[in-house]
Amino acid sequence: xxxxxxxxxxxxxxxxxxxxxxxxxxxxxxxxxxxxxxxxxxxxxxxxxxxxxxxxxxxxxxxxxxxxxxxxxxxxxxxxxxxxxxxxxxxxxxxxxxxxxxxxxxxxxxxxxxxxxxxxxxxxxxxxxxxxxxxxxxxxxxxxxxxxxxxxxxxxxxxxxxxxxxxxxxxxxxxxxxxxxxxxxxxxxxxxxxxxxxxxxxxxxxxxxxxxxxxxxxxxxxxxxxxxxxxxxxxxxxxxxxxxxxxxxxxxxxxxxxxxxxxxxxxxxxxxxxxxxxxxxxxxxxxxxxxxxxxxxxxxxxxxxxxxxxxxxxxxxxxxxxxxxxxxxxxxxxxxxx
Numbered sequence: 001x002x003x004x005x006x007x008x009x010x011x012x013x014x015x016x017x018x019x020x021x022x023x024x025x026x027x028x029x030x031x032x033x034x035x036x037x038x039x040x041x042x043x044x045x046x047x048x049x050x051x052x053x054x055x056x057x058x059x060x061x062x063x064x065x066x067x068x069x070x071x072x073x074x075x076x077x078x079x080x081x082x083x084x085x086x087x088x089x090x091x092x093x094x095x096x097x098x099x100x101x102x103x104x105x106x107x108x109x110x111x112x113x114x115x116x117x118x119x120x121x122x123x124x125x126x127x128x129x130x131x132x133x134x135x136x137x138x139x140x141x142x143x144x145x146x147x148x149x150x151x152x153x154x155x156x157x158x159x160x161x162x163x164x165x166x167x168x169x170x171x172x173x174x175x176x177x178x179x180x181x182x183x184x185x186x187x188x189x190x191x192x193x194x195x196x197x198x199x200x201x202x203x204x205x206x207x208x209x210x211x212x213x214x215x216x217x218x219x220x221x222x223x224x225x226x227x228x229x230x231x232x233x234x235x236x237x238x239x240x241x242x243x244x245x246x247x248x249x250x251x252x253x254x255x256x257x258x259x260x261x262x263x264x265x266x267x268x269x270x271x272x273x274x275x276x277x278x279x280x281x282x283x284x285x286x287x288x289x290x291x292x293x294x295x296x297x298x299x300x301x302x303x304x305x306x307x308x309x310x311x312x313x314x315x316x317x318x319x320x321x322x323x324x325x326x327x328x329x330x331x332x333x334x335x336x337x338x
Contacts, residue, residue, distance in 0.1 A: 057071045065079060077173075082174075082178075097115055098115070141175035142179055145179055152225045153225070154212065154223055155206065161227050185211065186206075186207055190218060256302060259301050261323055263318050279316070279317060295310070296311075
């Protein structure tokens, strides 16, 4: 009997029979067993029971995913996320099994025989191992999100979180679906007032510990945290200045410019007509827009404030300044107030 057969048998027998394996992520010196993340306490392995049920309904409904999802009591979005997660988990699973055996000195032929895989497939995985090892899979993203929730509580996984995590939007949705299936709360459309736009709201998507309700999240919005650890990234930035680089799971704290470099174009200078425009001196590296001629930006100032608006280059920057900030705020306001 194969491991898959044992796993499937456990779904239908009263006397539960389950395979448990451990990987390096679980503390084992090398991974062991069929499922690299362990089929016991760790939930993010290739789900053989899901795959078996999906195949069963696929034959009945001629691969109509809408009907298959309904038969499995899932929305089509949830179904697609589970399929994506499972495909990624299978690839990661195969790659780990092959990598472990290569480390032991197995030849591609021996690996193929032991894992019951075609030898060309094994060689393909070996040839492309860097690509596979570097993949941001739904499984590994789910692991990262689980760690963040377990340490921080509620986290924002809405727009921009995928950039901080270094994955695609689709992969982030799939990872959230994995955690949702494991009991974690995914809270959509949590409206948060915008501090700089009275009457306007931002819709957050929040991932929270099991049992968290939308009402609780709304009443405790100050506890919702970003997936990025900006205090940590800020320290890295201080240590590594001026080489700011993107991290594996996020970005360093933004580099700040001095307010001495900013000139406020207030109403008496015509700032009202250009409110929200930011003009930049050409050729200044740390405020360069790269290949763009304009961009919507936020520029950190004095490590405690920021300028927000549409930025573009100008050849009419007052001497001694690199940035012009156009504002309709009263002329009497200080630079910090603006």
